[in-house]
Amino acid sequence: MTAPFAADARTPAELLHAYLRPGALDADPTRPLVTFYDDATGERVELSAKTFDNWVAKTANLLQDELNAGPEDRAALLLPAHWQSAVWLLACWSVGVVAVPGGAPADADLVVSGPDGLDSAKDCSGERVALALRPLGGRFPARPDGFLDYAAEVPGQGDRFAPYSPVHPQAMALETVVEDGLPLKLTGEQTVALAREGAARLGLDTSSRVLSTLSYDDWAGLEAGLLAPLVAGASVVLCRNSGGLTEEQWAKRIESERVTLRLG
Structure with a gap:
């Protein structure tokens, strides 16, 4: 019997590492891991596991070296379901920072916010990072006062x-x-275990391609739009601002992206 994908992974970051093992998927290593649509701007971004991992590494280095974040620090992530949000989640887990999607900035050690959350993000007394969420990862036209511009x-x-210190599977x-x-x-170990349960419930495997329109602010959205696909060795299509699409447009997208499961 074939072992499940990333069967030895005990932290979310290790799930991503599993994609990068030689021959892990017996497929083209450049195949998309995360595809993102913003239907308000017409943006489409496609990232292979290798490219996604590069963004995670850069962001984790920013967290650890520039923001002085470490294990047990709490990061409030005021971000939509977006490819850069997925990067930030994996970067937090790579460093050992506790990710708190939609969390209260006043209770966090640092905050990462999109344009819509900047006012409330100012309640954080620690480091503040702003994401413009513009096409091609563009910067803010003018850096928000009191924030680092992530794109810069x-x-x-x-x-x-x-x-600097290994991330313990039993740490939050x-x-x-x-x-x-x-x-x-x-904990990291519990996150992976619950994601495995979700992947089994949804019937995911390495051939699956999951389309999600759900928010990252609760477990259902994190499971559908990131963690269950990761634990299964699958890929994900994130769609934002897509409420105006017709069923015909959805059908074309599902066909063109070879979607096997639509959630949301």
Whole structure:
């Protein structure tokens, strides 16, 4: 019987590392891992596992070296389901920082915010990072006062990352909520285990391509749009601002992206 993909992974960051093993998927290593659509701007971004990992490494280096973040620090992520949000989640888990999607900035050690959350992000007394979320990863026209502009800071970071201290599987990794709003706090090991349960429930494997329109602010969206596909060796298509698409447009997208499961 074939072992599950990334069967030995005990942290979310190790799930990404599994994609980069030689022959891990017996497929083209440049195949997309994350594809992102913003239907308000017409943007489409496609990242292979190798390219996605490069963004994660640069962002993790920014977190560790420039923002002085480390294990047990809490990062409030005021971000939509976006390819850069997925990068930030994996970067936090690579460093050992606890990711808190949609968390209260006042209770966090640092905050990472898109344009819509900048006002509330100012409640954080620690480091503040702003993401313009513009096509092609563009910068803000003018850097928001009191924030680092992620797009200006990340290009100069190193392409490889090594944490100063190993990330322990039993350390806290994620604070989120379930569908009824109840809090859910998970170690890295628990995050991976719950993602495995989700992948099995959804019937995912390495050939799966999951399209998600769900928010990253709760477990359902994190499972559908990132973690369950990662644990299965699958790929994901994230769609933002897509409420105006017709069923015909959806059908064309699902066909062109070879989607096997649509969630949201």
